[in-house]
Amino acid sequence: VTRPILFLSDYGLDDEFVGVCHAVIARIAPEVPIIDLAHGIPPQDVLAGGLTLAAATPHAPPDAVYLAVVDPHVGTERRPVALEAGSALLVGPDNGLLPPACDALGGPRDAVAIEAEKVARAPVSPTFHGRDVFAPAAAHLAMGTGLHDLGVPIDPSSLTRLSRLEPDVGPGRVAARVIGVDRFGNVRLAAREADLERAGLTGRLTVSAGGLAAPAHRVRTFAEVPDAAYGLLVDSAGWAAVVRNLGNAAHDLGARRGGWVELRADGVG
Amino acid sequence: VTRPILFLSDYGLDDEFVGVCHAVIARIAPEVPIIDLAHGIPPQDVLAGGLTLAAATPHAPPDAVYLAVVDPHVGTERRPVALEAGSALLVGPDNGLLPPACDALGGPRDAVAIEAEKVARAPVSPTFHGRDVFAPAAAHLAMGTGLHDLGVPIDPSSLTRLSRLEPDVGPGRVAARVIGVDRFGNVRLAAREADLERAGLTGRLTVSAGGLAAPAHRVRTFAEVPDAAYGLLVDSAGWAAVVRNLGNAAHDLGARRGGWVELRADGVG
Amino acid sequence: VTRPILFLSDYGLDDEFVGVCHAVIARIAPEVPIIDLAHGIPPQDVLAGGLTLAAATPHAPPDAVYLAVVDPHVGTERRPVALEAGSALLVGPDNGLLPPACDALGGPRDAVAIEAEKVARAPVSPTFHGRDVFAPAAAHLAMGTGLHDLGVPIDPSSLTRLSRLEPDVGPGRVAARVIGVDRFGNVRLAAREADLERAGLTGRLTVSAGGLAAPAHRVRTFAEVPDAAYGLLVDSAGWAAVVRNLGNAAHDLGARRGGWVELRADGVG
Numbered sequence: 001v002t003r004p005i006l007f008l009s010d011y012g013l014d015d016e017f018v019g020v021c022h023a024v025i026a027r028i029a030p031e032v033p034i035i036d037l038a039h040g041i042p043p044q045d046v047l048a049g050g051l052t053l054a055a056a057t058p059h060a061p062p063d064a065v066y067l068a069v070v071d072p073h074v075g076t077e078r079r080p081v082a083l084e085a086g087s088a089l090l091v092g093p094d095n096g097l098l099p100p101a102c103d104a105l106g107g108p109r110d111a112v113a114i115e116a117e118k119v120a121r122a123p124v125s126p127t128f129h130g131r132d133v134f135a136p137a138a139a140h141l142a143m144g145t146g147l148h149d150l151g152v153p154i155d156p157s158s159l160t161r162l163s164r165l166e167p168d169v170g171p172g173r174v175a176a177r178v179i180g181v182d183r184f185g186n187v188r189l190a191a192r193e194a195d196l197e198r199a200g201l202t203g204r205l206t207v208s209a210g211g212l213a214a215p216a217h218r219v220r221t222f223a224e225v226p227d228a229a230y231g232l233l234v235d236s237a238g239w240a241a242v243v244r245n246l247g248n249a250a251h252d253l254g255a256r257r258g259g260w261v262e263l264r265a266d267g268v269g
Numbered sequence: 270v271t272r273p274i275l276f277l278s279d280y281g282l283d284d285e286f287v288g289v290c291h292a293v294i295a296r297i298a299p300e301v302p303i304i305d306l307a308h309g310i311p312p313q314d315v316l317a318g319g320l321t322l323a324a325a326t327p328h329a330p331p332d333a334v335y336l337a338v339v340d341p342h343v344g345t346e347r348r349p350v351a352l353e354a355g356s357a358l359l360v361g362p363d364n365g366l367l368p369p370a371c372d373a374l375g376g377p378r379d380a381v382a383i384e385a386e387k388v389a390r391a392p393v394s395p396t397f398h399g400r401d402v403f404a405p406a407a408a409h410l411a412m413g414t415g416l417h418d419l420g421v422p423i424d425p426s427s428l429t430r431l432s433r434l435e436p437d438v439g440p441g442r443v444a445a446r447v448i449g450v451d452r453f454g455n456v457r458l459a460a461r462e463a464d465l466e467r468a469g470l471t472g473r474l475t476v477s478a479g480g481l482a483a484p485a486h487r488v489r490t491f492a493e494v495p496d497a498a499y500g501l502l503v504d505s506a507g508w509a510a511v512v513r514n515l516g517n518a519a520h521d522l523g524a525r526r527g528g529w530v531e532l533r534a535d536g537v538g
Numbered sequence: 539v540t541r542p543i544l545f546l547s548d549y550g551l552d553d554e555f556v557g558v559c560h561a562v563i564a565r566i567a568p569e570v571p572i573i574d575l576a577h578g579i580p581p582q583d584v585l586a587g588g589l590t591l592a593a594a595t596p597h598a599p600p601d602a603v604y605l606a607v608v609d610p611h612v613g614t615e616r617r618p619v620a621l622e623a624g625s626a627l628l629v630g631p632d633n634g635l636l637p638p639a640c641d642a643l644g645g646p647r648d649a650v651a652i653e654a655e656k657v658a659r660a661p662v663s664p665t666f667h668g669r670d671v672f673a674p675a676a677a678h679l680a681m682g683t684g685l686h687d688l689g690v691p692i693d694p695s696s697l698t699r700l701s702r703l704e705p706d707v708g709p710g711r712v713a714a715r716v717i718g719v720d721r722f723g724n725v726r727l728a729a730r731e732a733d734l735e736r737a738g739l740t741g742r743l744t745v746s747a748g749g750l751a752a753p754a755h756r757v758r759t760f761a762e763v764p765d766a767a768y769g770l771l772v773d774s775a776g777w778a779a780v781v782r783n784l785g786n787a788a789h790d791l792g793a794r795r796g797g798w799v800e801l802r803a804d805g806v807g
């Protein structure tokens with residue numbers, strides 16, 4: 001019995017990188033379905049990749065093999081790893097990319113450092129471990145190969161973890177980093193519904209980014225935002241997001257990934 | 270026996286929206302193939318999505334489940350619907366997106382308003398019915414669930430329909446809206462071959478858009494266009510299109526989606 | 539027994555062209571898997587498409603049907619062809635696109651000019667042979683139809699071939715054309731490892747493009763490049779490439795596809 005592969009990367013779809021990984025998997029595991037979760041992770045943004053992967057876990061087949069590649073230090077000493085969490089398996093670089101999904105799946109139960117010679121067909125390119133190490137490792141796991149056949153056991157507590165981006169929360173105020181902007185211009189913030197509740201951001205508010213400030217309303221969905229105003233909602237992955245109905249909030253506010261957005265309840269402070 | 274799913278949306282491929290819908294479908298219907306028709310529909314452009322879906326019907330498997338999501342009013346009172354037309358099924362919002370394809374397939378024979386609680390696994394996000402309502406509904410239909418198991422019957426004649434974009438046709442003249450620009454810069458117009466015939470646009474003509482006017486020739490294919498001129502052809506979906514061989518007609522003419530282009534036979538008017 | 543299809547084109551993924559070809563294949567060969575190698579080949583760049591296809595051959599299933607469409611002269615006299623090479627089959631226009639992959643697979647053993655009426659379901663659009671000729675031809679081959687059932691035999695030596703882009707190599711110096719820029723800004727050059735060895739480019743060097751010159755180091759992988767410098771490496775497809783760690787070499791150097799880049803060893807000339 002085989003497992004589906006859920007594939008995430010920062011390779012984009014303009015080049016052949018994703019397609020070549022698909023070819024490698026098809027050669028090893030021709031019957032295994034590949035679900036392309038996302039390949040437009042901003043280049044080398046390990047944190048964004050990790051959060052996107054974690055947010056997908058409730059929706060994915062429980063026995064999936066997660067193949068994740070955002071790998072700015074490819075070819076150096078960072079370890080290629082394979083993990084078991086819940087009934088899922090995960091493959092990728094040991095740079096902080098996998099732990100958020102791993103935790104969402106119940107935490108790592110077992111881990112190995114992949115030995116490239118156990119999965120690679122030919123000399124390993126120092127710049128494309130997605131093709132030569134991670135994709136074949138995921139294909140073998142999807143076909144039923146055991147985790148320990150891929151490499152040597154490591155302590156799951158030794159995995160690299162990125163620090164979380166915590167929002168700054170006070171009465172009537174939340175300041176949070178922008179973790180992503182989607183194609184509709186929605187600005188996703190590193191804050192959850194509980195942060196908005198704690199700050200009491202429930203009605204009218206002011207949203208600030210860069211030098212701009214604009215009125216906004218707490219809403220449930222895009223269509224509730226009044227014309228020419230902004231909305232603050234909890235998006236489908238559970239993040240606070242600043243949106244504009246039939247407009248582009250990120251562009252209009254000048255908000256960019258990595259920058260700060262401040263939300264302040266009207267009549268406070 | 271299962272049906273393939275043909276999936277169209279305005280989600281783009283930079284974000285994880287399409288991939289998460291694939292994961293949801295794989296969880297319910299792991300054996301069902303998904304054909305990604307197009308996800309680059311301009312954001313919230315229901316008309317463009319509907320025309321693209323309709324144009325694909327002659328080429329798709331006759332028993333396909335069409336899953337279409339261009340949904341600017343997600344989370345409001347607009348109904349989620351599932352339809353039967355010919356031997357196909359269609360799922361999407363009731364906002365005008367489905368009727369053009371439905372008509373191309375022979376017209377709606379049966380229709381239901383989907384009840385979210387019959388298909389959703391968990392609380393439904395008010396902003397992502399693609400993931401929580403439409404994708405699971407399509408997956409269940411692809412697995413053989415009956416239309417009437419998804420919700421309550423509705424009158425097919427009550428479906429929302431968008432008005433068609435009619436060209437303005439006279440002797441030696443067609444003016445039409447731009448319904449799309451593709452990656453090659455070809456400018457697709459809301460006019461059909463019959464409109465060009467009626468106006469007598471068969472040889473040399475002048476094409477105007479914005480303040481620009483340029484000579485053009487009626488041709489069958491890109492390579493017939495003389496250097497430095499424009500061509501007018503009937504494209505592969507049956508629309509009139511202004512093209513430039515080895516050039517970008519949209520850019521060079523300043524033509525944009527939603528704008529008007531005028532075609533005038535030389536020596537007339 | 540069926541074969542997988544490996545699909546490459548310059549159609550991009552914004553429009554429905556790739557999706558409609560998938561639909562056509564699913565109608566003829568519903569069980570055949572399609573591997574999307576790349577659809578972001580620069581529009582009408584036959585050479586780039588041919589090199590990308592050839593570089594994928596070592597990684598693809600040996601019995602694949604290669605479906606490749608970069609076709610600026612669609613609808614004219616250029617022949618649609620199907621080829622046999624090694625244990626693979628290839629389908630596409632006879633414009634130079636297929637021979638590099640064909641050679642990498644062992645050279646063409648057999649060839650036919652496809653007769654459209656043997657594969658098309660309906661009148662063939664003069665502008666979209668991908669949908670009406672090449673995709674159905676590939677689908678039939680993947681289902682086991684013989685090469686000679688698709689058309690008339692032709693002499694493999696009559697296939698159109700593009701001239702190779704040769705670098706200019708001297709002591710301490712390589713000048714080469716830019717054959718591509720990827721999403722990370724890496725600049726791929728029409729030069730191989732052997733060219734760099736022949737010129738003796740092994741240590742510090744100067745890279746020039748446009749009016750700019752900058753220091754660079756020969757490296758194996760991105761992370762070895764010192765801050766604020768450039769790196770020269772052999773990429774995963776065997777091409778020389780100019781890179782910048784955590785930066786965008788193409789943008790910073792002003793290098794563009796089709797332009798020249800010069801590499802000169804420091805202390806020479």
